Amino acid sequence: MYKLALVPMREYPFFLAQVNTFGYVAIYFSILYVRRRAGVVTNEMMSLPKWRFAVIGMLEALGVVSGMYAAAMLPGPAIPILNQTFLLWQLGFSALVLGRRYSWNKIAGCLLVAAGVVTAIASGSESGQMLSGVGLLWPIMMVVSSAFQAGATIIKEYVFIDAITHLKGKLLDIFVVNSFGSGFQALFVLLFLPFLSNLKGIPFHELPSYVKSGAGCFLNNSSGCDGSPLLPLLYVVNNIAFNISVLNLVKISSAVVSSLAIVLSVPTTIYILSLPLPYVPEGVTLSPFFLFGSVILVLGLILYNVPQRISSNSNSKHGPGSDSDLDAM
Template sequence: MTSSYHRFINGLTASHGLPQPRKPAPAVEISLHFHDQANRRPGFVLRTSNRSKLCVVKAAGQGGVWRRSEGGKEGAADKVGPCSYAVGDVVEKRKSSEDRRMEVVIAAAVTVVMGVGNRVLYKLALVPLKQYPFFLAQLATFGYVVVYFSILYIRYHAGIVTDEMLSMPKGPFLFVGLLEAVAAATGMAAGAILSGVSIPILSQTFLVWQILLSVIFLGRRYKVNQLLGCFLVAIGVIITVASGSSAGHSLKEAGIFWSLLMIFSFLLQAADTVLKVEIIFLDAAERLKGGSVDLFVVNSYASAFQAVFICLLLPFLSKLWGIPFSQLPNYLRDGAACFLNIGTLSSGCDGAPLLPLLFILVNMGFNISLLHLLKISSAVVSSLASTFSVPISIYVFTLPLPYLGVASSLPTSFVAGAIVLVLGLLIYAWTPRNVSSTSACSSSTE
């Protein structure tokens, strides 16, 4: 017990700028002591080996203080000396740090689960809408605007969203919407040419862009173990996705232009997340005086501006999907009939509208959980959580899922890739703890 308190007190001195001893300090004796006998409030007595000084740490109540007495007399502890320090604040900080770390872990786990569900349900949703993928994309885009603003309206009247949050400058949201719209357009253009195997491989450049943009614009500095962990995560995903496939040949066959266009799409997505951290969240903390902007404020306005730019890009997007712009109204009408599973066009639309609706709901939950994780951690952590869902999704597709027919077998190299990925996550999360050997109370005389 004594050694653990030594480490606790030594850590306080090093990390919070307490006065450092001008000469080697004597050993500190720690004993349990009832400082207030009337109320039986416990405290800890820290006494130097020569008993010339005494520090009493009040454990009861908030804002406990360090006090010093001369000659080992506890009665003289009313005079605040050089050892004075607000212990309650430090203990509260440590508890808050542990709670925040646990919150990040839970948020990351939820993001991984939602990410897996998002990838699997997207494939299932395209079973009934296999002829109308463009309709599903537009339904999700404009559906988000309605749902997000409806939730925002409810939260505003519940007092969760304030007028100060709604009055934030809309310029950053407009830029976020533009980035998301252009990223979707370029991603859809490249995705129409590239194979399904090559897209997850190229998506690992997203993690690289996250790190580079975080260093440039957020001023973040990453340790060697974090960079190594990110590298191993990317390698692990590439191994799991490319196992047993001709991914390299597929990339070569598609051509360098479409590969670069897909990489550019992920650059825009990475810039989008960094923009949310650097401008929106940090600006909100300053404007709200340390407060936090509600996630639905960000999602609602970003989705609204994205929908606006999607409308402006409709001629371009329809051409990417091979739909003449003049025939777009008929295409959307037929897609709606298949989605609702009604009329003569509903043949082959089994599973609608349940599967598409499930995908939209889970995709919405994934976006919210990813944005929440981004808000409480960093862009790289949120990217790692999203990346971790890729091999799990591949494994889920080996299970007998409805509407997908016979399940595919799991390649043997998948396990090797998964091991590399998990190892990368562990290396990234590992943080060595440095224990200071500095003494808590200076024994030098004034």
């Protein structure tokens, strides 16, 4: 749905990013309100410093907008592959910010992920490359968007760890972080609009017209926007439902199960995105190199995730690491 939503909204990724972000704000704050009324979220949780949530929101806003710009220009199967560089960024930022040290299993898993990305994207003859004719800007932008998202998750993890001290050992509710993080994300997507719009050559004084045109395209009141509003709305609804279902999966089972579910979704996503789809009838031929690289990537993800999840899960299903893992999903 991410790729299909960008078919009618190809020229308006900012507008789609803002619609998606406000959807998160509405859902998360509604859940936070219910949990606040039920006493799950306490006054102490609500009084935590908000500047950290602002940093999270800023990084996520940059990640969403840059990722949407790149996704609109990339072939579908390349998107989930490039997004897996998230793991590499997360490993590096975790070591830098949190001072974490990783076992050879995790390092080997990350190296396999990197090898899988390189094999899938860059191998083969020029005519058979997945990114042939696309140029370097858009794949680099997608990788950078993963860096922004990874940075946000590391700061979230830091917030969870630090909150244990302020809350006297009690764990911070994940919806406090998600709600305020999403709220600031919506704000920063709006604030970054003048600066980031230069990537599409939109002058500042034309932004109101751009937003109006984006709304018209979203509502299918403009030419060349076939598929709206159904495809963008389906993307927003599916995106929110997916993240909530992952959170619920962790709650009712374990972080291991949720991690494996996401890992196994990668090859499925790649295959689906290679098929002829509504509004994207041409499809993409997957080369042997791409398939081989995808296998390497999934093996790397499994090698990295399984030992980590089992380790944290064996100590305590609802320990400090559990909340940060859940939120990072």
